Amino acid sequence: MKRRLVLLGAPGSGKGTQAEMITRQFGIPVTSPGAILRREKDLGTPLGLETAEITQHGGLVSDKIIVELIEDWLRLHGGHGFVFDGFPRTLPQAESLLSILTRLRTALDLAIWLEVSEETVRERISGRLQCRGCGFTTSVTSAKFAERPVCPYCDGPLVRRNDDDFSVLQTRLGEFASKTQPLADFYKKMSILRRIDGNRDREAVFSDISRLIENKATA
Numbered sequence: 001m002k003r004r005l006v007l008l009g010a011p012g013s014g015k016g017t018q019a020e021m022i023t024r025q026f027g028i029p030v031t032s033p034g035a036i037l038r039r040e041k042d043l044g045t046p047l048g049l050e051t052a053e054i055t056q057h058g059g060l061v062s063d064k065i066i067v068e069l070i071e072d073w074l075r076l077h078g079g080h081g082f083v084f085d086g087f088p089r090t091l092p093q094a095e096s097l098l099s100i101l102t103r104l105r106t107a108l109d110l111a112i113w114l115e116v117s118e119e120t121v122r123e124r125i126s127g128r129l130q131c132r133g134c135g136f137t138t139s140v141t142s143a144k145f146a147e148r149p150v151c152p153y154c155d156g157p158l159v160r161r162n163d164d165d166f167s168v169l170q171t172r173l174g175e176f177a178s179k180t181q182p183l184a185d186f187y188k189k190m191s192i193l194r195r196i197d198g199n200r201d202r203e204a205v206f207s208d209i210s211r212l213i214e215n216k217a218t219a
């Protein structure tokens with residue numbers, strides 16, 4: 001199914017989990033600047049090293065770098081629709097995406113906003129385990145992974161993200177409130193904003209998202 005979606009929400013709102021479920025169910029390609037930057041850092045590339053200091057401390061990487069990443073990705077993979085997990089995160093990024101898509105004579109179908117309470121964020125972030133290899137995300141409370149923290153999809157190690165530290169989380173929440181929240185108005189004006197209660201379990205959230213995607217497909 002060819003859909004163009006952005007997933008927005010605070011850290012720990014479930015963007016990565018839902019993006020993964022969307023791509024499995026609907027075959028829409030997904031990308032996440034955060035995941036790309038973590039991989040670049042693990043590989044020790046110039047981009048990874050240049051941005052490591054910022055990501056580690058919970059700040060936002062420059063719009064220029066992020067927009068270039070997305071533009072490159074769209075050039076290579078954008079022909080089949082997309083789900084962006086964690087992009088855009090600032091107004092200039094949203095404006096750049098709009099003009100890139102206009103240039104490509106296309107447009108966003110949906111901006112899905114996962115709304116979560118601060119309590120949900122703290123609970124999820126404190127228990128989050130992520131695969132170093134493919135980005136699969138789970139919780140330390142999942143009995144399946146307690147004894148053997150190995151990814152069920154790629155056998156990579158399941159680890160805590162270093163920016164899931166509580167002091168860094170404070171900065172990430174601050175960046176979200178000041179720079180990302182204004183995007184709600186931006187997409188509301190375009191009539192493509194859909195808010196979803198992200199405090200529920202992953203299946204309940206996914207069921208709402210699926211309905212939105214399917215409705216869009218028949219619209």
Ligand code: AMP
Pocket residue numbers: 011032033034035037054055056058059060061062066085086087088089090093163172
């Ligand atoms: P995430 O995996 O989406 O939580 O992103 C991890 C980190 O990567 C963020 O805290 C930022 O430092 C950086 N990052 C990811 N996406 C963006 C973006 N759209 N704009 C700026 N920085 C980003």
